[in-house]
Amino acid sequence: MVTKTQAVAQPIPIQEMETVTIRFAGDSGDGMQLAGTQFSNASAIFGNDVSTFPDFPAEIRAPAGTLFGVSGYQINFSARDISTPGDRLDALVAMNPAALKTNLQDLVKGGILIINSDAFTDANLKKAHYENDPLEGEELDGYQLFKIPITKLTLEAVKDTGLTNKQAERCKNLFALGVVCWLFDRPLDPPLNWIHQKFGKTPAVDQANTLALKAGYAYGDIVEIFPVRYKVQKASLPPGTYRRLTGNEALSLGLVAAARRAGLKLFYGSYPITPASEVLQELSRHKNFDVITFQAEDEIAAISAVIGASFAGCLSATGTSGPGLDLKQEAIGLAVMTELPMVIINVQRGGPSTGLPTKTEQSDLLEAVCGRHGECPLPVLAALSPADCFGMVFEAARIAIKYMTPVVLLSDGYIANGAEPWRIPGMDELPGLHPTFASAGTTGDGFQPYARDENLARPWALPGTPGLEHRVGGLEKKDISGAVCYEPENHQLMTELRQKKVEGIAKDIPLQEVHGPARGKLLVLGWGGTAGAIQSACEAAQAKGHDVAWATMRYLNPFPRNLGDVLKSYKKILIPELNAGQLLTLVRARYLVDAEGLNKMQGRPFLIREIGDRIEQILRGVSS
Amino acid sequence: MSASSVELDVLTAKDFASDQEVRWCPGCGDYSILAQIKKVLPTLGIPKEKYVFVSGIGCSSRFPYYVETYGIHGVHGRACAIATGVKLANPELSVWVATGDGDALSIGGNHFVHMLRKNIGLKVLMFNNRIYGLTKGQYSPTTELGKRTKSTPWGSVDRPFNALSVAIGAEATFVARALDSDPKQLCEVLERAARHEGTAFVEIYQNCVVFNDGAFEYSHKSQRADNTLYLEHGKPMIFGKEREKGIRLIGTHPEVVTVGKGGVAMDDLLVHDERAAEPTLAYLLSRMRHPEFPEPVGVFRCAEEKSYERRVYEQVEEAKKRLGEGDLAGLLQSGEAWEIT
Numbered sequence: 002m003v004t005k006t007q008a009v010a011q012p013i014p015i016q017e018m019e020t021v022t023i024r025f026a027g028d029s030g031d032g033m034q035l036a037g038t039q040f041s042n043a044s045a046i047f048g049n050d051v052s053t054f055p056d057f058p059a060e061i062r063a064p065a066g067t068l069f070g071v072s073g074y075q076i077n078f079s080a081r082d083i084s085t086p087g088d089r090l091d092a093l094v095a096m097n098p099a100a101l102k103t104n105l106q107d108l109v110k111g112g113i114l115i116i117n118s119d120a121f122t123d124a125n126l127k128k129a130h131y132e133n134d135p136l137e138g139e140e141l142d143g144y145q146l147f148k149i150p151i152t153k154l155t156l157e158a159v160k161d162t163g164l165t166n167k168q169a170e171r172c173k174n175l176f177a178l179g180v181v182c183w184l185f186d187r188p189l190d191p192p193l194n195w196i197h198q199k200f201g202k203t204p205a206v207d208q209a210n211t212l213a214l215k216a217g218y219a220y221g222d223i224v225e226i227f228p229v230r231y232k233v234q235k236a237s238l239p240p241g242t243y244r245r246l247t248g249n250e251a252l253s254l255g256l257v258a259a260a261r262r263a264g265l266k267l268f269y270g271s272y273p274i275t276p277a278s279e280v281l282q283e284l285s286r287h288k289n290f291d292v293i294t295f296q297a298e299d300e301i302a303a304i305s306a307v308i309g310a311s312f313a314g315c316l317s318a319t320g321t322s323g324p325g326l327d328l329k330q331e332a333i334g335l336a337v338m339t340e341l342p343m344v345i346i347n348v349q350r351g352g353p354s355t356g357l358p359t360k361t362e363q364s365d366l367l368e369a370v371c372g373r374h375g376e377c378p379l380p381v382l383a384a385l386s387p388a389d390c391f392g393m394v395f396e397a398a399r400i401a402i403k404y405m406t407p408v409v410l411l412s413d414g415y416i417a418n419g420a421e422p423w424r425i426p427g428m429d430e431l432p433g434l435h436p437t438f439a440s441a442g443t444t445g446d447g448f449q450p451y452a453r454d455e456n457l458a459r460p461w462a463l464p465g466t467p468g469l470e471h472r473v474g475g476l477e478k479k480d481i482s483g484a485v486c487y488e489p490e491n492h493q494l495m496t497e498l499r500q501k502k503v504e505g506i507a508k509d510i511p512l513q514e515v516h517g518p519a520r521g522k523l524l525v526l527g528w529g530g531t532a533g534a535i536q537s538a539c540e541a542a543q544a545k546g547h548d549v550a551w552a553t554m555r556y557l558n559p560f561p562r563n564l565g566d567v568l569k570s571y572k573k574i575l576i577p578e579l580n581a582g583q584l585l586t587l588v589r590a591r592y593l594v595d596a597e598g599l600n601k602m603q604g605r606p607f608l609i610r611e612i613g614d615r616i617e618q619i620l621r622g623v624s625s
Numbered sequence: 626m627s628a629s630s631v632e633l634d635v636l637t638a639k640d641f642a643s644d645q646e647v648r649w650c651p652g653c654g655d656y657s658i659l660a661q662i663k664k665v666l667p668t669l670g671i672p673k674e675k676y677v678f679v680s681g682i683g684c685s686s687r688f689p690y691y692v693e694t695y696g697i698h699g700v701h702g703r704a705c706a707i708a709t710g711v712k713l714a715n716p717e718l719s720v721w722v723a724t725g726d727g728d729a730l731s732i733g734g735n736h737f738v739h740m741l742r743k744n745i746g747l748k749v750l751m752f753n754n755r756i757y758g759l760t761k762g763q764y765s766p767t768t769e770l771g772k773r774t775k776s777t778p779w780g781s782v783d784r785p786f787n788a789l790s791v792a793i794g795a796e797a798t799f800v801a802r803a804l805d806s807d808p809k810q811l812c813e814v815l816e817r818a819a820r821h822e823g824t825a826f827v828e829i830y831q832n833c834v835v836f837n838d839g840a841f842e843y844s845h846k847s848q849r850a851d852n853t854l855y856l857e858h859g860k861p862m863i864f865g866k867e868r869e870k871g872i873r874l875i876g877t878h879p880e881v882v883t884v885g886k887g888g889v890a891m892d893d894l895l896v897h898d899e900r901a902a903e904p905t906l907a908y909l910l911s912r913m914r915h916p917e918f919p920e921p922v923g924v925f926r927c928a929e930e931k932s933y934e935r936r937v938y939e940q941v942e943e944a945k946k947r948l949g950e951g952d953l954a955g956l957l958q959s960g961e962a963w964e965i966t
């Protein structure tokens with residue numbers, strides 16, 4: 002915590018901090034996701050850089066008060082550029098004993114601990130496996146403990162609204178939010194606006210939530226239990242108009258933007274699956290953009306319909322998570338064989354099988370690159386952060402259309418649900434995508450559906466175009482004519498052509514950026530959602546004067562064409578991944594470099610220090 | 626086609642013949658179906674480029690290669706789902722699915738029932754030969770109990786599906802049966818199917834000469850009159866060489882009767898109603914199997930119901946009316962935005 006105390010005229014002094022990490026934790030029915038979202042909104046609108054990490058149980062409504070039913074929302078807000086939701090908590094709001102028990106270990110010593118003391122009943126203590134009330138013992142010594150009867154105060158605040166006790170109690174998250182907003186000097190307008198928007202139609206609920214929020218804020222002011230307040234100055238982000246975006250929202254907007262820039266209808270076929278369903282939900286709201294959303298009967302139907310829609314001329318996409326990608330693989334093979342453009346989003350989660358539906362992992366990289374039978378190459382991209390999803394899904398659409406190929410875009414649960422400020426691009430910053438459709442006039446006599454252009458892409462010929470009647474399918478195609486063909490040499494040729502087409506995309510994607518010395522002792526290489534933690538850890542190491550460079554990859558097949566040279570410029574290469582070493586495997590196989598992995602498979606993102614510690618060890622010459 | 630006229634070029638069956646060599650076994654019932662399709666397509670007033678044939682895997686699924694239209698030869702079981710995407714992307718297209726009893730009812734069963742339920746405007750021709758042909762003779766979901774096949778040397782222990790009962794149970798709005806051995810009737814049914822809004826499902830009895838020859842022999846010409854019942858909307862159900870037999874309903878059970886015998890008059894016979902609000906009659910007809918009953922052929926059910934794609938596009942129009950034509954800049958700026966200067 003970087004702090005400096007400032008004497009002010011107010012009775013309660015304000016202490017300035019550069020960066021704060023706070024977590025709201027409570028029962029999954031306590032509205033912690035909402036409190037967290039509103040707090041991060043308020044912070045973003047205030048002008049901080051913000052990164053968030055919602056963490057919720059797989060159960061929709063786990064039994065109240067249990068350890069496995071705890072839901073948390075972590076926010077890192079800062080006066081400078083940040084790239085992760087933060088390692089350790091400066092402040093924790095625990096709405097019940099279970100939340101305290103499961104979250105206390107992340108709170109720094111001396112950190113702020115706000116407790117809803119009303120929830121510390123014998124029954125709740127028992128459910129959280131506490132033998133003695135921690136509020137009475139010494140366990141919490143060493144933290145700044147603030148016991149607030151949040152339930153009682155909330156009921157008191159909203160008693161005139163006519164809500165039942167049960168309804169009234171549900172406002173306690175907003176009371177807690179009010180307290181925290183006061184403590185960190187956040188503006189109340191953003192959450193107040195949200196409440197009016199959300200509950201405007203039911204005045205009693207609108208009023209109750211408003212009263213609870215304001216009562217929480219006033220509580221900080223009046224009761225004077227807090228010795229200081231904190232302030233985090235605005236961050237100096239590049240100028241522009243910003244909004245806060247989760248990864249899944251960014252994917253949805255990016256798809257709409259790509260379809261618009263391509264002048265195509267968007268067809269999104271999907272089957273609900275955590276953590277990808279929000280994309281389907283969000284897109285279904287935007288039908289006025291010629292968006293056709295199709296909730297299919299299963300994962301296979303979703304990708305199959307996407308293939309059909311692509312054949313008929315839509316910008317087509319599907320979204321899923323690991324188990325769904327498994328099911329789609331046969332159809333993806335058909336998409337590769339028929340060389341039709343589409344975007345396949347995989348929001349990864351912990352696997353195998355049902356695994357950890359609500360937790361993050363990066364363990365589908367090999368599946369995306371190599372997961373189909375036969376030689377079945379396709380481009381694989383990954384987004385580095387929530388807001389990066391917008392640009393990367395747009396890029397996936399660009400490549401799909403230009404090269405007539407399915408493209409897999411990897412996101413993950415951490416990126417999907419996490420949020421950060423996003424600078425809204427101007428329309429002139431979004432490149433036009435230019436699908437070219439074959440027409441009888443351009444093809445002369447006899448349409449050749451597998452003739453290729455300079456990028457090895459075959460023509461996109463839409464049903465409804467006179468003279469271009471042709472058939473595509475899963476059987477091997479004869480080069481140029483596209484007729485079914487079992488000739489041995491032709492299969493070799495077509496296999497190589499499909500491979501070359503995908504490899505050729507390397508000339509059309511950016512070189513791999515490296516941050517730090519161009520050659521030296523250590524390169525930390527990562528991809529996708531671990532980018533933020535890698536960046537933070539490496540910047541900290543660089544600030545200490547360490548000889549370390551870092552690179553985070555968005556293009557995983559094909560690799561950027563300078564990657565081999567980059568890898569050869571460092572004595573050691575460290576690849577942190579939330580899997581057992583998948584990029585590691587690809588990189589070692591392709592470039593024969595002796596890279597080492599740092600592998601975490603706990604359903605949680607890397608902490609900065611986990612990577613930082615390994616960097617220090619390597620630089621001290623400790624082998625893994 | 627001249628620009629000023631909406632008249633279509635006059636198409637013939639020849640226009641729909643592709644340059645692909647047809648590779649079905651000599652004598653396969655698929656040939657007859659292909660010939661009738663090529664005969665019907667030019668009569669529908671739809672330009673050739675608007676037809677799309679989609680298939681899965683199986684002997685029947687080679688179909689798209691043999692008609693000179695747009696086509697997708699998909700993967701096993703997925704024809705209905707792929708065709709759904711085509712139709713939703715462009716409802717102007719006339720999209721046909723060629724599938725088989727294994728493709729539609731076994732590996733693709735889920736897509737099949739959901740397509741019917743949604744009433745997507747596809748013409749689905751299921752070639753039922755009660756066997757797996759392409760994989761060389763294993764039993765299928767329509768193979769009779771006890772049947773010896775390559776994978777059931779002691780006889781099949783699977784109870785079969787009745788394809789039409791499944792379709793009716795899945796809320797199908799158009800259900801028909803046709804015979805590869807009766808080209809005229811097949812043509813009529815195909816035409817009716819083509820004109821239906823929503824999913825039109827046609828089961829076609831198709832003889833597999835190699836692995837299940839004679840499966841529908843009872844419906845072939847010499848025995849047809851006594852073993853089949855040609856359905857006509859609004860007409861009493863009569864069959865037999867002399868048109869002497871009929872179907873009467875006793876309670877909820879159909880019964881074969883002879884008109885003029887035992888006091889049975891023409892008026893006592895069941896009258897076909899393909900447009901009934903409830904599919905009860907169609908279901909009852911689908912349960913009539915040889916040899917106890919003549920097997921009905923023709924249109925069992927033809928209910929008027931909005932197609933799925935129509936509902937989808939009406940919603941798009943509704944959204945545009947309410948929210949205005951999508952404005953990308955506006956969408957990106959929506960939600961709570963703030964300025965950093």
Ligand code: SF4
Nearest residue numbers: 650653684758833834
């Ligand atoms: S195996 Fe049977 S169904 Fe297949 S082509 Fe030969 S005869 Fe026809």
